[in-house]
Amino acid sequence: MAQIRPSPAVGGRRWTIGVLLGIGILINYFDRVNISVAGPEMQKEFALSPTEMGLLFSAFFWSYAILQVPVGMLLDRFGVTTVSRIGAFLWGAATAAVPLATSLAPLFGARVLLGIAEAPAFPANSKATGYWFPRKERALATAIFDAAAKFSNVIGVPLVALVVTTVGWRWGFWATSILSFAFFFAFLAIYRDPSADRNLGADELNYIRAGGAVPEGPSDASPFAMLGYILANRKVWGLTIGFAAYGYSFYLFLTWLPGYLVSTMHMSVLKSAGYTAAPWLCATIADLVVGGWLIDALIARGYDETRVRKTVLVGGMALGLAVFGATMTTNPIWAVFWIAIALSGLAAAAPVGWSIPSLIAPRGGAGTIGGVMNFVNNLMGALAPAVTGLLVGATNSFSAAFAVAGVVLLIGIFSYVVVLGRIETIPEPPADRATGATR
Numbered sequence: 530m531a532q533i534r535p536s537p538a539v540g541g542r543r544w545t546i547g548v549l550l551g552i553g554i555l556i557n558y559f560d561r562v563n564i565s566v567a568g569p570e571m572q573k574e575f576a577l578s579p580t581e582m583g584l585l586f587s588a589f590f591w592s593y594a595i596l597q598v599p600v601g602m603l604l605d606r607f608g609v610t611t612v613s614r615i616g617a618f619l620w621g622a623a624t625a626a627v628p629l630a631t632s633l634a635p636l637f638g639a640r641v642l643l644g645i646a647e648a649p650a651f652p653a654n655s656k657a658t659g660y661w662f663p664r665k666e667r668a669l670a671t672a673i674f675d676a677a678a679k680f681s682n683v684i685g686v687p688l689v690a691l692v693v694t695t696v697g698w699r700w701g702f703w704a705t706s707i708l709s710f711a712f713f714f715a716f717l718a719i720y721r722d723p724s725a726d727r728n729l730g731a732d733e734l735n736y737i738r739a740g741g742a743v744p745e746g747p748s749d750a751s752p753f754a755m756l757g758y759i760l761a762n763r764k765v766w767g768l769t770i771g772f773a774a775y776g777y778s779f780y781l782f783l784t785w786l787p788g789y790l791v792s793t794m795h796m797s798v799l800k801s802a803g804y805t806a807a808p809w810l811c812a813t814i815a816d817l818v819v820g821g822w823l824i825d826a827l828i829a830r831g832y833d834e835t836r837v838r839k840t841v842l843v844g845g846m847a848l849g850l851a852v853f854g855a856t857m858t859t860n861p862i863w864a865v866f867w868i869a870i871a872l873s874g875l876a877a878a879a880p881v882g883w884s885i886p887s888l889i890a891p892r893g894g895a896g897t898i899g900g901v902m903n904f905v906n907n908l909m910g911a912l913a914p915a916v917t918g919l920l921v922g923a924t925n926s927f928s929a930a931f932a933v934a935g936v937v938l939l940i941g942i943f944s945y946v947v948v949l950g951r952i953e954t955i956p957e958p959p960a961d962r963a964t965g966a967t968r
Contacts, residue, residue: 540733542726543661543670549719550654551673553617556712557650558681559689559705560624560643561589565784566689567698574698575633583918586784587911588637593644594907600648601900602752604656605893610720613653617716619646621709628699651883652899656743659887659895660722663740665829667888668838672821672880679816679876682783682809747893755894758958759901764889767949769902771842772882774941775875776906778849778934781913782808782872789927790861804861808869812876819877820845835952838881839945845881846942848874853935856928891957909937 564571564586572582604612623643630636654674662670689701722745723729723737759765786805820841827837851874854867886898917930 539736540730542729542733546661547670547673551677553712554674555677555681556708557647558678559685560620562681562685563689563701563705566686567693567701570698579918579922583915586914588640589644590907590910592641593648594904594911596648597900597904601652601896604653604896606747606752609653609657612649616646616649617713621706624702624706624709627702651903652896655883655886655899656895659743660745663737663742666825667884668824669821671884672817675880675883676813676816679809679812683806686805743887743895744892755897759897762955764950765898767944768885769905770944771941772902773905773909774937777909777913777937778875780910781917781934784914785917804865807865808872811869812872815873816876820880838952842878842881842945843942845874845878846938849938850935852931856931888952889955891955
């Protein structure tokens with residue numbers, strides 16, 4: 530444990546990259562949450578039922594989820610730089626298409642297009658942090674971009690709500706489109722993989738590599754051989770099922786929390802945005818402090834890496850069960866209190882989940898594992914809003930919807946505890962599997 534901290538001479542280029550990735554996810558989520566804020570106004574304008582709103586909320590996730598595995602394979606073959614540049618440009622174009630819609634069908638189509646555009650974001654960031662950060666800094670590096678997803682609801686939801694109530698819901702999308710294009714130009718100018726970054730000093734590059742960074746470059750295995758090898762691994766499925774359970778609750782809150790406060794707690798759109806920000810702020814802090822800094826600090830002090838990461842994973846998911854508390858109150862303050870506890874626990878677990886692909890992947894496989902994990906996770910992103918809409922429409926209450934989320938979390942806890950096993954690197958595929966040959 531002699532190399533717990535680098536010397537000042539090592540440099541901090543990797544943290545510049547980490548912040549850049551975090552800003553990208555922040556803007557990425559502005560593009561996602563704007564519809565949850567604008568939803569009540571859009572529902573009125575287009576006379577949409579709760580079921581139709583649930584389907585509209587889920588539209589993004591269908592294309593986003595379906596493309597996760599192909600995008601992961603593309604990332605492993607063509608790299609973070611190329612794939613992320615294309616995706617970042619398309620965010621802005623897809624978001625700009627939403628306010629041009631005049632009925633449910635084009636609204637749905639525009640959100641499907643956004644899902645296609647943003648599909649590379651998280652697998653690319655997970656792969657990039659594997660390149661740029663040693664293992665002992667991976668938790669905080671991952672927490673930076675994962676916390677940005679939560680923090681987008683702290684500042685994004687109120688800002689979009691202000692725009693929506695001031696100049697109309699369409700401008701909520703125009704504004705986020707402008708930010709998306711701004712990020713594209715920033716990413717184009719700044720991001721390179723470590724070996725190609727002229728601003729990265731030799732000392733820092735050596736420090737990153739010596740600390741267990743993922744080797745750059747594609748695997749010797751063919752993309753489909755790597756995919757088959759990964760899908761046959763128990764660790765991948767333990768990670769995937771556990772993270773999908775987290776995703777169900779996360780996306781339920783991401784899409785329906787403002788609507789829940791408006792319909793059940795009888796708040797205005799602007800007031801609901803303020804109440805929405807509180808649990809997301811708690812989640813952002815838990816993400817960075819517990820899911821990031823604390824994990825790295827404990828591992829640096831010599832605690833077992835697997836035990837530390839899995840304790841936070843399981844403990845955070847268990848706190849997510851506090852969502853049951855929201856089913857037992859009609860007081861908005863108590864409802865937000867229980868939701869804040871649930872979101873904080875889930876947020877602490879999330880960066881651990883996103884750090885695991887680069888921690889367990891064989892060379893050239895981190896993007897594929899991240900794609901598989903996020904594919905199933907975002908099936909939950911498509912399922913949770915739709916199921917919630919159906920349950921709310923049938924019962925005129927969110928109680929059943931929150932109860933379902935709690936049951937799904939219990940399944941995720943079982944998967945992390947029993948199926949995942951130790952967090953350690955999966956062996957390279959055998960030579961015959963690398964070429965897709967048979968024995």
